[in-house]
Amino acid sequence: MxxxxxxxxxxxxxxxxxxxxxxNSICHCLACQRRTGSPFAQQARFPRENVRFAGTSTEYVRTGDEGTRARFHFCPQCGATVWYEPEAFDGFVGIPVGAFADPAFPAPTVSVYEERMHAWVVPPRDAEHFS
Structure with a gap:
């Protein structure tokens, strides 16, 4: 494994x-753009039982467009987000793909909030697309 x-x-x-x-998805919502400082965020979702955490985190709770909340865990020293817990998907953890620093990480298979996507962004052709 x-x-x-x-x-x-x-x-x-x-x-x-x-x-x-x-x-494995990319999100073009304005909140993700602000959180990452990028035109979109890419995150991978894993079952919580498949994730082991180490270190000290600070938590920030954000309410999304649909009213669901997510708890973002970031480093109190450097400020980088390492994981988040989406309340709408109990039992799962989202991890920003950039935190893996792995150029071989698989491409996203889902693209959401495309109505807020920057005009020059081109999601993978075979990804599921949602506005």
Whole structure:
């Protein structure tokens, strides 16, 4: 079984995952754009039992467009988000794909909030697309 480690910028906070993600998506919502400082966010979702956390995190709770909340865990030293817990998907953990720092990580299979997508962004052709 494949194992990957996601980390903050300074390495103090980590999440080790076992197995492949159950969902790998990109989100173009404005909140994700602001959170990442990028035109979109890519995240991989894993069953909570497949994730081991280490280090100290600070939590930020954000309410999404549909009213559901997510608890983002970031490093109190460098500020990088390493994982989040979407309340709408209890039992799962989302991890920003950039935290893996792995150019070989699989491409996203889902693209959401495309009505807010920057005009130059081109999601993978075979991904599911949602506005």
């Amino acid at each position: 494949i194992t990957r480690i996601a980390s903050c910028s300074c390495g103090q906070l980590t999440a080790q995952v076992s197995g492949e993600p159950v969902r």
